[in-house]
Amino acid sequence: MSTDGWKNFGRYGADGDPGNVHGSIGLARALEDALERMVIEGGIKSPVTTRRGLGARMRYLRTTRGGARALREAGVTATPATVRAWAAGKQTPRPATREAIDTAYWNLRAANVLANSGAFKQHLNRAGRGSRVEIHPVNQQPVDENRRRDNLRVRSFQVRYVWDDAVDALTGGDASKLEEIWDDIIADLDSDYGAYQYVSHIGLGA
Template identity: 70%
Template sequence: MSTDGWKNFGRYGADLDPGNVHGKIALGRALEDVIERMILEGGIKSPPSTRRGLMARMRYLMDHRGGREALTEALADAGSTANAATIRAWAKGVRRPRPVNLEAIDTAYWTLRARNILANPSILKDHLNRGGRGTRIEIHPINQDVVEEPRRRDNLHVRSFQVRYVWDEAVDALNTGDANALEDIWDDIISELDSDWGAYTYVSHIGLGA
């Protein structure tokens, strides 16, 4: 694909694959993937059906702001009639919740954990900055199978390198939905590719090693 093809994305068919998107879009998706991994991988591993898993969830819900409200809401959604005294008994470990209530406790826990991480951008920033070491990015070029054959480039491949100093701004742009800022950040990132940068303005996937 010629340089002109990158500037006029889709002229030669690249837009026929919906997976081929501008880097700013793929970067936003990659950041969301990191958030999801942080929520899931950093959460309580023991299932709620075990005493350890149940007590850990109850401590989190009882000790964090909004936890009691999240639990009350989850119980109500589940049609539970558990009252405050019952919840206190669960928290002390002197009464075991019924299966429907265990599921509600688990739902409340994950809901609150996700809410707390999303409400504190500094957590994600620290995770990506890694004390100045930054995060490794893996850039997958567009799928060229849909591009007119004479315009395909045979020298595109997955690129991987360490990225520093952009993550605070990237997280802020994601949180505010600032697509223009994400585009500027993406331009800064691919500038590391020197003369090849234009070929990665549009990509099929971005992975972050965080």
């Protein structure tokens, strides 16, 4: 398979697998996955089906800015008095409403975590230690057989100093900046640089 970079991508069939994408796209997806893990790991652990879990979600939604809107957008149309009764444990919402409350909670938490990008940057930077990046090369199955490379393998290494810019690019929807950052990351691969401009998957140890 050609390793001359993105200009030659697909010439020999690598674009036959839709899972083979530019590294900047893979990086954006990996950042989104890491953000989702951060949202979940720092969130309420008790299920919404328990009294404790429901109460915790209701307290968050009632005391956090945007909570009322999140409930409305999730389809909860109860009166303020009923919402207060749920929060106090005096009434119990129906199962479908509990699911909507759960959706409202996670949507609001995700929005607040994303709005506080500093915490996400800190999570990725790890006090200067950075985060481990695992790069899975493109799937070569659709590539012309005589153009495949047998020596492509999963590469894994620690990446530092790019995460502030990467988070800003992700939240700002700056695809060209993500491409620049990906070029910086794979520059450490030296002669294999071109072979990893496109990937099948990127994992982040964060």
